[in-house]
Amino acid sequence: xxxxxxxxxxxxxxxxxxxxxxxxxxxxxxxxxxxxxxxxxxxxxxxxxxxxxxxxxxxxxxxxxxxxxxxxxxxxxxxxxxxxxxxxxxxxxxxxxxxxxxxxxxxxxxxxxxxxxxxxxxxxxxxxxxxxxxxxxxxxxxxxxxxxxxxxxxxxxx
Amino acid sequence: xxxxxxxxxxxxxxxxxxxxxxxxxxxxxxxxxxxxxxxxxxxxxxxxxxxxxxxxxxxxxxxxxxxxxxxxxxxxxxxxxxxxxxxxxxxxxxxxxxxxxxxxxxxxxxxxxxxxxxxxxxxxxxxxxxxxxxxxxxxxxxxxxxxxxxxxxxxxxx
Amino acid sequence: xxxxxxxxxxxxxxxxxxxxxxxxxxxxxxxxxxxxxxxxxxxxxxxxxxxxxxxxxxxxxxxxxxxxxxxxxxxxxxxxxxxxxxxxxxxxxxxxxxxxxxxxxxxxxxxxxxxxxxxxxxxxxxxxxxxxxxxxxxxxxxxxxxxxxxxxxxxxxx
Amino acid sequence: xxxxxxxxxxxxxxxxxxxxxxxxxxxxxxxxxxxxxxxxxxxxxxxxxxxxxxxxxxxxxxxxxxxxxxxxxxxxxxxxxxxxxxxxxxxxxxxxxxxxxxxxxxxxxxxxxxxxxxxxxxxxxxxxxxxxxxxxxxxxxxxxxxxxxxxxxxxxxx
Numbered sequence: 341x342x343x344x345x346x347x348x349x350x351x352x353x354x355x356x357x358x359x360x361x362x363x364x365x366x367x368x369x370x371x372x373x374x375x376x377x378x379x380x381x382x383x384x385x386x387x388x389x390x391x392x393x394x395x396x397x398x399x400x401x402x403x404x405x406x407x408x409x410x411x412x413x414x415x416x417x418x419x420x421x422x423x424x425x426x427x428x429x430x431x432x433x434x435x436x437x438x439x440x441x442x443x444x445x446x447x448x449x450x451x452x453x454x455x456x457x458x459x460x461x462x463x464x465x466x467x468x469x470x471x472x473x474x475x476x477x478x479x480x481x482x483x484x485x486x487x488x489x490x491x492x493x494x495x496x497x498x
Numbered sequence: 499x500x501x502x503x504x505x506x507x508x509x510x511x512x513x514x515x516x517x518x519x520x521x522x523x524x525x526x527x528x529x530x531x532x533x534x535x536x537x538x539x540x541x542x543x544x545x546x547x548x549x550x551x552x553x554x555x556x557x558x559x560x561x562x563x564x565x566x567x568x569x570x571x572x573x574x575x576x577x578x579x580x581x582x583x584x585x586x587x588x589x590x591x592x593x594x595x596x597x598x599x600x601x602x603x604x605x606x607x608x609x610x611x612x613x614x615x616x617x618x619x620x621x622x623x624x625x626x627x628x629x630x631x632x633x634x635x636x637x638x639x640x641x642x643x644x645x646x647x648x649x650x651x652x653x654x655x656x
Numbered sequence: 657x658x659x660x661x662x663x664x665x666x667x668x669x670x671x672x673x674x675x676x677x678x679x680x681x682x683x684x685x686x687x688x689x690x691x692x693x694x695x696x697x698x699x700x701x702x703x704x705x706x707x708x709x710x711x712x713x714x715x716x717x718x719x720x721x722x723x724x725x726x727x728x729x730x731x732x733x734x735x736x737x738x739x740x741x742x743x744x745x746x747x748x749x750x751x752x753x754x755x756x757x758x759x760x761x762x763x764x765x766x767x768x769x770x771x772x773x774x775x776x777x778x779x780x781x782x783x784x785x786x787x788x789x790x791x792x793x794x795x796x797x798x799x800x801x802x803x804x805x806x807x808x809x810x811x812x813x814x
Numbered sequence: 815x816x817x818x819x820x821x822x823x824x825x826x827x828x829x830x831x832x833x834x835x836x837x838x839x840x841x842x843x844x845x846x847x848x849x850x851x852x853x854x855x856x857x858x859x860x861x862x863x864x865x866x867x868x869x870x871x872x873x874x875x876x877x878x879x880x881x882x883x884x885x886x887x888x889x890x891x892x893x894x895x896x897x898x899x900x901x902x903x904x905x906x907x908x909x910x911x912x913x914x915x916x917x918x919x920x921x922x923x924x925x926x927x928x929x930x931x932x933x934x935x936x937x938x939x940x941x942x943x944x945x946x947x948x949x950x951x952x953x954x955x956x957x958x959x960x961x962x963x964x965x966x967x968x969x970x971x972x
Contacts, residue, residue, distance in 0.1 A: 416587035418736040429574035441926035448919035578892040603764035610757035732903035745890035
């Protein structure tokens, strides 16, 4: 399970990057996990959907009405921002794309839990993030993390 | 998304009932949601797995190591019993099989949220539960609820 | 810390009973814990307030605006019904007064966690609840539980 | 309610700063809120305790055994890092002291929720944080925020 984290609103370029990342995750045969809303989350879900993959949306609200149209598996938490921690914990690897304070909270928890994080145009200068500058490079990093031994325990790599 | 709720340990008969229910849910083309642990949860997941379906496990612990072997999509919450509310909210319909106090907490929240609940050998005399006595009857009730207009809003029925 | 659980709306008699229980808890020198909203919760908080005691309200919403006027210490969760589990876990002893499905979910989790529960006109026939029929009897039960050795681990009894 | 956020382990200097901040918060008549564990959280609680004030500890574990010795009001969540969001939401103003990734997650959520944040030797260069370099300056900032009109809605300022 690969998490994509980023803001709920974003410009077209960022949306397109998220979409490419989502598509690549699905093409790897992995499951996309995200917060299920708009912006980067929707871009990633759309990409996964286009590649015939699955997109888990861990939603902050009380029902699934907020889920973007490409979420295939809505998990309803009614926990607001506290659902960010669930996105992080449920992901074997995280890809942070751009993002605001919500994304930073997810990066922080991800680093605290020692999750591998790939960063694409996101919060800079965080020790522990593998920074990349294109969706293709992000996917390459994810792929290399997936095949690494330190990704043991992951169902994806088995 | 159809939730199956029940205790984490159970006798063989109950396990087999859960397995039949899980299998039937998958055969309907629905996604199984449960707490991801043993007992009734594992039985339902095994059934879904045998029918080639998907089994979401919303786990109470800090990682996915506790998930039973048939969970195809582990959601990690680290929230203990509070994850019960997420199982209920993420389900369009609930099937309660046998069960202890944890199950009763899920039934209570399900009734509070006006979720349809089918009960198989579970807590008795709760207004709002459709009681049945066999897995086949449980699946029939689920199927009839799925086709009813009051299940609107569900992605499953669309 | 003594938890009082019950519905967010109630008749005058039930409100008055909650108020007496809240007052008694404060007079024991204990801290009242509840869900912080109206009905039984408000009655208990009013009673605690009248006796100069403290009332912790563990609130379901995103800010403290929903807290009843007698909550002295609002804890804001934005977790909806999942906050019920926090009310239970934070209480050394629970007093259930009347109540609907939300209360039943709290009783269930309380029994699962082996918390002592005193029941006043609440869900009947639950093994593990000490049923009483007046606020005075409820307070007597709480007092006796507080002085018992099995309440070890509680800061209140030390 | 004033939140103090910081790491669960810290050096003596940081501990002492937290203690001074906690003491000052109590002397203002405010209630201290924190995560209830060691390090900065314990320092703040000790300070509040020494000034005769109250210290709410919103704990990550399943019971109150982890609370530091100066917590007067343990709130038990069993939610791990997700309890960070509750610390932030329950605070009218936050004081960040030093801190690691957990603290950064709290700062992020605080900024997202537009909570006033005072920072003492903490994560640098965050827009929206009022940076100070001594406990006395931190307390001055808190006091000035408390008396400001934008702190309306707070029970503390009424």
